[in-house]
Amino acid sequence: MDVLARYEPLVDDPSAFRAACERPLPSVLRVNTIKADVPRVHRALQEAGIGFEPVAWHEGLVRLTDEDASPGNSWPYVHGWVYGQEEVSAVPAAVLAPEPGERVLDPCAAPGSKTTQLAATMDDRGLLVANDNNLGRLSALRSNAERCGVTNVVVTNQDARHLSLRPFLEDETRRKEPFFDRALVDVPCSCEGTIRKNPTALDEWALSHVEGIAGVQKGILTRALEMTTPGGTVVYSTCTFAPEENEAVVDHVLGGERVDCELEPVALELQSSPGLTAWADEQYDPSLERARRIYPHQNDTGGFFIAKLRVTA
Amino acid sequence: MTENDPTVFARLPATPADREVEGRPSRQEVVGFWKRRYGLSPSVFDGHSFWEKGAGKVWALAAAIPDRAPVEAVGIRLLRTRQEHWKPTTEACQRFGHHARANVCTLRPARARRFLRGERQPLARWEGDWGYLLVAHELAGAPAPIGVGLYLEGELRSQIPKGRRRDL
Numbered sequence: 001m002d003v004l005a006r007y008e009p010l011v012d013d014p015s016a017f018r019a020a021c022e023r024p025l026p027s028v029l030r031v032n033t034i035k036a037d038v039p040r041v042h043r044a045l046q047e048a049g050i051g052f053e054p055v056a057w058h059e060g061l062v063r064l065t066d067e068d069a070s071p072g073n074s075w076p077y078v079h080g081w082v083y084g085q086e087e088v089s090a091v092p093a094a095v096l097a098p099e100p101g102e103r104v105l106d107p108c109a110a111p112g113s114k115t116t117q118l119a120a121t122m123d124d125r126g127l128l129v130a131n132d133n134n135l136g137r138l139s140a141l142r143s144n145a146e147r148c149g150v151t152n153v154v155v156t157n158q159d160a161r162h163l164s165l166r167p168f169l170e171d172e173t174r175r176k177e178p179f180f181d182r183a184l185v186d187v188p189c190s191c192e193g194t195i196r197k198n199p200t201a202l203d204e205w206a207l208s209h210v211e212g213i214a215g216v217q218k219g220i221l222t223r224a225l226e227m228t229t230p231g232g233t234v235v236y237s238t239c240t241f242a243p244e245e246n247e248a249v250v251d252h253v254l255g256g257e258r259v260d261c262e263l264e265p266v267a268l269e270l271q272s273s274p275g276l277t278a279w280a281d282e283q284y285d286p287s288l289e290r291a292r293r294i295y296p297h298q299n300d301t302g303g304f305f306i307a308k309l310r311v312t313a
Numbered sequence: 314m315t316e317n318d319p320t321v322f323a324r325l326p327a328t329p330a331d332r333e334v335e336g337r338p339s340r341q342e343v344v345g346f347w348k349r350r351y352g353l354s355p356s357v358f359d360g361h362s363f364w365e366k367g368a369g370k371v372w373a374l375a376a377a378i379p380d381r382a383p384v385e386a387v388g389i390r391l392l393r394t395r396q397e398h399w400k401p402t403t404e405a406c407q408r409f410g411h412h413a414r415a416n417v418c419t420l421r422p423a424r425a426r427r428f429l430r431g432e433r434q435p436l437a438r439w440e441g442d443w444g445y446l447l448v449a450h451e452l453a454g455a456p457a458p459i460g461v462g463l464y465l466e467g468e469l470r471s472q473i474p475k476g477r478r479r480d481l
Contacts, residue, residue: 035407036453075450078429078479079457080407125360127376138385143476146389149408151361152375155386167469170379 003192003202007241010276012297025196027064028055028115029071029082030090032148033120036081039281044081048074051164057269058090060120080147085113086197088270088294088301092237095266095308096184100125105183107160110137112144114186117151129180131156131163161219163227178311182233183224187217189238189245193303196296210242217249225259225311234261234309239302241293243279246305250275250291251284253309256258260313263290266306271298275307322382325363325371335410337365338394344472346392346399352414361388369395373405400445403460403477405415409448410458418446418462418469425450428471429459434470445472 004021008014020146029052031041038059045062050069050130055061064071076082093114098104100123109115109130118130130145130153132138138157145153157236158164165175168243180254190210195201221236263285275291277284291307314335317323326332328341343363347353364372364387374388389408393400410417418439420428427434428448439446441464448462448469459479463470471478 028477040453042457047453073479075452075457075481078459078477078481081453091379125375142386145386146404147477149389149404151388151408152380153388154374154376154378154384156384167382167384168378215358268447 016297028087031060088304096235102181105180111140116148178229189240193239263287322364324380433470
């Protein structure tokens with residue numbers, strides 16, 4: 001099945017969209033400011049003979065200019081000064097923008113690119129709860145967090161739909177109260193937007209899978225919202241184009257009874273398109289136009305969806 | 314005294330007098346170790362609490378949580394205790410080693426690469442202590458700590474864990 005054809009009516013330039021999906025992805029590194037500052041890392045990359053150019057919207061990102069470079073085999077990597085991270089996957093933590101000292105939840109954390117970025121944004125202070133339900137992926141998360149020298153993270157292994165606050169509370173009677181200032185809900189998804197990195201990403205595509213995973217996504221987002229204090233921010237993101245996993249999931253929580261929340265505009269320097277307010281036979285809340293869709297041809301990146309929610313009560 | 318429960322992270326007692334678990338190091342001893350051995354100011358750890366899970370594995374966490382935590386990990390591994398010579402981890406060396414003022418051995422480029430491969434090498438001109446050293450090299454204008462080496466009898470033995478060794 002030609003999965004990308006589903007989305008051609010949504011994009012301004014279908015042939016550019018197609019062409020971008022077929023090109024390999026540029027290699028991008030993020031500077032881990034817990035261990036070194038940006039100028040020093042630039043100098044270390046130069047000493048290692050790794051060519052790069054800056055990325056305009058984020059001073060901590062560099063795009064490698066030589067596709068054969070192997071930054072994983074270099075001093076900056078050994079020291080945990082850099083993390084290989086797709087450019088667009090650095091967007092959600094930047095939009096969440098946690099402050100040092102806050103309590104932040106990352107319920108689907110492995111393998112840790114966004115977790116380590118959150119920790120650096122928090123200046124490695126506060127409480128960052130990094131959870132994942134998959135033990136194998138959790139060991140990759142732990143290893144990446146340790147290489148980056150992240151000391152404000154607590155790693156848990158729970159089902160994110162039923163995440164328990166128990167390990168974090170002195171007083172058990174408060175376990176039903178909201179606890180976190182912010183949450184980054186970067187859910188497991190059908191990964192259509194990673195087609196440039198993983199050319200077989202769409203081979204097993206099935207609508208039934210998309211619809212099944214959307215149920216899990218709704219459960220995870222709802223639980224994260226419940227655990228976030230009124231006034232707090234929750235960013236929801238996926239690396240897929242499917243509206244069933246994006247706008248439909250956010251629409252579900254906007255109309256849900258378990259928590260009151262609203263969508264806020266997302267300020268992005270990258271090119272992007274508004275979220276959908278209708279798809280197939282479905283109508284979504286009009287505020288979903290505040291969410292952003294990033295298509296591969298817009299910035300020469302992978303595909304992404306991001307929505308910023310504020311808990312109101 | 315109670316026994317160590319190897320399945321949970323437990324906060325270290327403040328001082329040896331506060332010890333309730335047999336053999337558990339105290340915060341005072343951990344901070345003292347880094348000061349005495351590597352010259353780290355105790356204030357380096359002002360924002361960190363220390364935890365034990367398993368026998369003698371000490372972790373550093375910059376977050377506030379209850380004293381016993383049934384979780385997978387807290388912060389980074391800092392130190393191996395409950396043996397005659399306490400041993401810093403690679404992670405601790407890289408994260409806190411730039412504060413060290415003693416027992417830091419800075420290697421030239423070829424030697425640093427050899428160290429990173431996990432090899433042992435003769436080190437005739439070292440005049441510091443024997444035992445576990447923090448090993449660094451010059452990177453982008455300043456020394457950068459790589460990991461821990463065991464210096465014994467004129468030889469530096471790399472303690473870089475297998476999974477973190479590289480041939481650059």
